[in-house]
């Protein structure tokens with residue numbers, strides 16, 4: 001039976017509302033179940049799902065204002081349907097009438113009090129669109145920001161401390177923007193100028209990254225990334241510019257022995273391999289078997305042969321090693337992910353305030369266990385895609401106090417020295433550099 005884009009969007013949103021699973025995986029699974037869907041409809045499903053999750057707190061504020069029944073007592077499908085409808089009315093160019101009718105028709109066959117309820121709320125919203133009951137800015141600034149920009153209040157309060165009142169709105173707004181597709185040229189196969197020529201016609205706009213010498217930015221690519229020229233041939237890897245710069249902080253050389261402690265799908269692993277000209281050895285650990293399967297596919301596609309994949313907890317596997325054997329260590333640690341909310345808006349609703357502390361304990365553990373394995377004169381790079389100082393600056397300052405043998409460096413030839421602060425810390429923000437938010441540092445062992 002044919003399932004419409006809106007039905008699939010609603011199904012995904014309900015799954016997310018029930019268990020808060022990672023959104024990209026949930027969406028992939030839902031779309032796999034609808035192979036008959038046209039690519040236009042697939043795009044619509046993605047836009048509706050990502051947009052609704054992105055603006056969830058704003059949408060919920062309005063549902064609270066217009067529904068007599070408390071939100072927590074609404075049937076999950078009805079709640080998600082209302083969010084989906086209001087999202088279309090307020091944040092897309094879909095005509096109001098279509099947004100209302102299509103949303104109401106999702107509840108065809110349900111009792112009329114349900115269709116009536118959804119219809120009444122959406123129609124009232126359309127009528128009052130220009131004077132909605134948002135919270136006043138002056139009364140409680142953090143609440144206003146949390147509702148208008150749709151973030152959990154705890155994160156807004158943290159970020160107010162971090163960047164101050166002048167910058168906070170542009171940081172929150174940048175996290176709601178749909179980010180461009182950023183790719184890294186696989187210089188084992190092609191150079192950036194050649195790749196840019198091939199891809200020029202495949203996106204509405206194509207630009208070179210400002211700092212990363214391998215990076216290209218594509219706006220509105222014409223189709224999914226796997227269908228772009230050169231994807232199958234392994235000419236590029238999807239990777240944000242900030243993440244590419246982390247590879248340049250590691251700056252491994254051909255022939256070296258490198259530990260990539262948290263390799264994931266290998267965004268950085270494959271970059272390190274290309275910087276090493278596919279020579280030497282990278283040991284790539286991860287505990288997530290599914291991600292490692294994708295790493296394996298990426299290695300094949302990109303023509304990389306100097307990576308050994310090890311599916312184990314890196315701290316357990318290497319705790320007893322006792323020997324300093326690595327020239328380079330990359331700890332791209334698991335983190336709160338608050339720097340990549342523009343790519344993964346579900347992070348807003350999956351994080352709890354206490355997660356930051358738990359994460360920083362885990363990160364500290366990785367650093368303490370793995371740093372002794374670095375050779376003298378070697379470089380350890382610690383990185384997180386988080387904006388939280390406890391996972392970045394604060395963690396490294398504490399580590400350095402206990403480890404005078406390590407000091408931050410700017411590796412020779414690093415393409416973005418201007419992004420290192422006076423302590424040698426690399427820091428990016430989506431609203432300042434239009435990149436993912438990363439913290440990283442290269443620590444040399446003396």
Ligand SMILES: C[S@@+](CC[C@H](N)C(=O)[O-])C[C@H]1O[C@@H](n2cnc3c(N)ncnc32)[C@H](O)[C@@H]1O
Pocket residue numbers: 243261262263264265266267268269285286287288291312313314315332333334335
């Ligand atoms: C930030 S992600 C890595 C992203 C990856 N480096 C990239 O550039 O694509 C962190 C990874 O650490 C892995 N991880 C978490 N704890 C780990 C552990 N104890 N040992 C190995 N990997 C771990 C997670 O499964 C996750 O894939």
